[in-house]
Amino acid sequence: METISDYKNTKAVYLQSLGAAQTVTGSKHLLKTPGLNILIDCGLFQGIKSLRQKNWDKLPVDVASIDAMILTHAHLDHCGYIPLLIKNGYKGKIYMSPPTRDLTELILRDSAKLQEEDAEKANRHGYSKHHPALPLYTTADVENALPHFVTINTGKPYSLNTHISFQLYVAGHIPGACSVAISCYGKAIVFSGDIGRYHSELLPAPTHPAKADMVVMESTYGDRLHEKGDTMQQMAFMVNETIFNKGNIIIPCFAVGRAQDVMHILYKLKQQKLIPAAIPVFLDSPMASSASKVLLRYPEWITISQKECEQMFSGVTINQDYDGTERIIRQKGSKIILAASGMLTGGRVLEYLKHYIGDQRNTILIIGYQAEGTRGRALLNHAHEIKIHGLFLPVKAQVKEIGDLSAHADQAELMTWLKAFAPAPANVFLVHGEPGAQEVLRVKINSEMHLDACILKQDEAVWLFDVDEPASTSV
Template identity: 60%
Template sequence: MQHRFKSDQGGSTENATGVYLASFGAAQTVTGSKHILYTPDVDILIDCGLFQGIKSLRIKNWEAPGFEIERIGALCLTHAHLDHCGYIPRLVGAGYRGKIYMTAPTRELTELILRDSAKIQEEDAWKANRYGYSKHHPAKPLYTLTDVERCLHQFVTIEPGVEINIAKQVSMKYMLSGHIPGACSITFTVSDKKVLFSGDIGRTHSAFLDAPQHGAPADVIIMESTYGDRLHGTQEAESELEDAINSTLEIGGNVMIPCFAVGRAQEIIRILYLLKQAGKIPLSLPVYLDSPMAAAASEILLRYPEWSTLSENECRMMMKGLIINEKHENTIGIIKNKKSKIIIAGSGMLSGGRILEYLKHYAGDKRNCLILSGFQAEGTRGRALLEKTHEIRIDGQYFPVRARTVSLNNLSAHADQHELIEWLKSSSKKETQVFLVHGEPGAQESLRVKIRVTLGFEARIIREDEKMKLFDILNALAKKKTSKLAK
């Protein structure tokens, strides 16, 4: 559906006085983040992510966005994950010529992630045409490397903690959200009101990132709710991983750890390094990083030590113990090597990437172990494996699953229910309006009820097809004048 909101409300219409909100992704689901803040001065797009997971969602990546691109005056990215930045080449391809704001690490990581995404899209289209398992003739990539290169000059780097004017009555400030390096929440000040977009909220006590920061209480909060119904486990991820590795080694199996190249891969590498240093897993156990992207992301993070709590030296030592495989052709050699090993490869939800090659060969053997370490969205292979599927489809073929699957519950880049409530408490005041995005329906409903019971707010779950008025600017200005007169 195109141009759903061609009304004269909001937008840059002269008479508009209201500020509105609408979501075009990550509404009652966890991927495809795209939210618009409509102000009288400018329409702002917050995040521009790809839908992932079930086909009915992925198909939306091919549709025109439901908003008027020509009215968007600024795109503000919270962080570099694909479900927050992966649609940018399509947006630019459809005519967006404005600025794309982000922090310095997010800029480098986004470039890396978009290039990788284009490569995967091109490879998938090529394979589908070669082996004929697509309904589309010919199968086309969602975007190409050339499309990605075209958008990079629109990127604008900004400093967190600095207020920036993006229109006459609109300014914004980024604050660290503790989710991955570079990730931020964004507060927009429109006239005298504050609207806070949480982005993805990290853990309060992360092993390598600072805790999420808070600014002045906001009038409106749009917050994520991925783990709105869950508390992360109390067992330390280190000991969970140690148990899974050692029990696999005892029976001569291999350990596969699919993970996101940015953030999660570095966290896993750090834990494996610590386990080896402490003698809890064999020092001689080979650890393969079969992900050039994770290796490149680690290099980028080394350039931004201020965004992590780890020292540069600690990062270098962690990376030194790895065998990094750059070439795809070498993957089969690693697979054929009979010795037990650990393999870290993308993608995190097994929707693509080199991990699938390992899965084809290793999933059928019950001695092997697959360790899931992040959120597994509905419809992904990761979710199916988490739910103990007996077979898995890769490149149009079914492979039996006999390998053990272990899920590391305590190793999440997202806050759990308790941490989300604490985050909201620190960011809000009595009259704050709260909207929930970025969560599956069950998680969102649990969090909505929990917020009402513990904090007394009536949080609202955003639907994809609604535009909501947040406040009126004239009223706000009039109120300001009245309160001045009263003094």
């Protein structure tokens, strides 16, 4: 592949990853064409400190040169940088599905609020190296971003100019999540976004167009298969074992997607009398509560009835504030607590960990992907202690994992998704994965499908094809 540095051609299309290249988070993929520059996703880096610091760096492209943006879904590593994009000069529209619009507003407001709270707490207790500690962006920055949001329904092409249009396809990752198929100067380029599961608790299976010339594809679980087993039986066993030991079950979960899946499983377990009906279930995440209500507004995006959706919510006590968190912690007796964040990078779950991680009777149940450098990854790697708010806490609680609850397709499902294109795409570009996982998937694609699969590198612009038609710049 030729890069932009040695193939400078104004009548060509290039692809440049500004994030989620050889790492999982920070998704930002720029399609540079003679007429328009289109950004697919605009997420925050998460995980190890060297990645998180990238959020403070200036983007390697002129933000004002980006003409349009398309958002695949509402997770923070795909949408969390949007307020900074606007603050730094982006003037265009941001296209997304209707549920993604509602969920993104929730997530960005929550992200700004947490950053403001963390900065205030760091300044008050003096545990930051920065004086003063500042939030990456504020609630006001989020408010400035919201007018740029434009909703687009799936199954309908949307034209950006004479030569470029796009269409959204259900991706099955979280409610509203989509893959993006861009028709660009006669070529079909598909950006997978995050690919969901083919057998989800609440969501339909992922879809995409029949044909693609080029595919930009996530590879989070490119090197592994999810544990195959009876998820409900596994959950029931862990809950009942912890209750027998007079402990508590803490489930760190993403407020959008995993929280709702777990609530549905717990609802079914109680209905089938596989766990005690009296065991209290707390959802300590105002954002997860609000996100759950989005499901009721968009019933066409989930696979269960509205009645069942309402019933599963009715069996959960929702907490809104930190005073409530303290009351839940003080409440005697076993309980199940769902709290964000899913990778234990912040949020209410840290308060529970501080109180419960030192007691072997308790269970911390990990259910989703844990990025390198997060507390969740450390726990899965059997860390003997973790650091929370400047304190090192010994890990004595039981740390368990249910892999089949992941919202990401595993290697077999990724291959199923890719093999559904007919004919097969000419090029596959792997993003959103750690290097080891990407290399394993690259080799598997090359060997099984005989396709030219390559791994995109951070900030490197790759030439895709030349364009003969004159440029058109309207949006």
